[in-house]
Amino acid sequence: DAGVIQSPRHEVTEMGQEVTLRCKPISGHDYLFWYRQTMMRGLELLIYFNNNVPIDDSGMPEDRFSAKMPNASFSTLKIQPSEPRDSAVYFCASSPTGWATDTQYFGPGTRLTVL
Amino acid sequence: LAKTTQPISMDSYEGQEVNITCSHNNIATNDYITWYQQFPSQGPRFIIQGYKTKVTNEVASLFIPADRKSSTLSLPRVSLSDTAVYYCLVGVRNTGFQKLVFGTGTRLLVSP
Numbered sequence A: 001d002a003g004v005i006q007s008p009r010h011e012v013t014e015m016g017q018e019v020t021l022r023c024k025p026i027s028g029h030d031y032l033f034w035y036r037q038t039m040m041r042g043l044e045l046l047i048y049f050n051n052n053v054p055i056d057d058s059g060m061p062e063d064r065f066s067a068k069m070p071n072a073s074f075s076t077l078k079i080q081p082s083e084p085r086d087s088a089v090y091f092c093a094s095s096p097t098g099w100a101t102d103t104q105y106f107g108p109g110t111r112l113t114v115l
Numbered sequence B: 001l002a003k004t005t006q007p008i009s010m011d012s013y014e015g016q017e018v019n020i021t022c023s024h025n026n027i028a029t030n031d032y033i034t035w036y037q038q039f040p041s042q043g044p045r046f047i048i049q050g051y052k053t054k055v056t057n058e059v060a061s062l063f064i065p066a067d068r069k070s071s072t073l074s075l076p077r078v079s080l081s082d083t084a085v086y087y088c089l090v091g092v093r094n095t096g097f098q099k100l101v102f103g104t105g106t107r108l109l110v111s112p
Helices: none
Strands: A005-007 A010-013 A019-024 A031-038 A042-050 A053-056 A065-071 A074-079 A088-095 A110-114 B009-013 B018-023 B033-038 B045-050 B053-056 B061-064 B070-075 B084-094 B097-102 B106-111
Touching: A005 A088, A010 A019, A019 A088, A019 A110, A031 A074, A042 A065, A042 A074, A042 B097, A053 A065, A074 A088, B009 B018, B018 B084, B018 B106, B033 B061, B033 B070, B045 B053, B045 B061, B045 B070, B070 B084
Parallel strands: A010 A110, B009 B106
Antiparallel strands: A005 A019, A019 A074, A031 A042, A031 A088, A042 A053, A065 A074, A088 A110, B018 B070, B033 B045, B033 B084, B053 B061, B061 B070, B084 B097, B084 B106
16 A cells, blocks of 8 residues: 555645645545644644544634545645645544544645745 | 643663653543654654553553553664654543644654
């Protein structure tokens, strides 16, 4: 298996633009997570899905952020409009079963820079 | 939401044992404690997981006291390649619901 795949790996955009990050989880995994990592706040859980259904989105910072999982093999995280404070590394992770503290497999991340 | 705290950094030498502690006072009753390793420009990678007492695998040991409010990751005989940031991950109970919280991370530097 190729592991969790994220695209793009790097994204540079200007304030006010829409940004879409993509994730393909490991086949057969029931859980998908989106995280944000910054120096100031560390690793933060934004949202997670179970069988394509959003379970907890309380970590989504504000309405500018939205996430979807239209099928078991694809998820998107969208920021609209983007702001400089959204600059961070965004990770997607998937887990085979169980609660979130089951083993998670992380993708390589997308480094987002908002100018 | 109570923080899950770790020492910011630790220094060690090759061949020494390193112990990294995570404090998680509000850990949920039924959740496991998981530790991850992260290298620069990579996603975190699973190291070890446990619920109570002691767990050991080929790379590390995890010690969890009876109250489960802390956990200690033990790396035996570290090498230069163990230089990385280490995170604990727990489910934390807050006002009736559970949240998934990563620790603040410990940057381990192993020197020759």
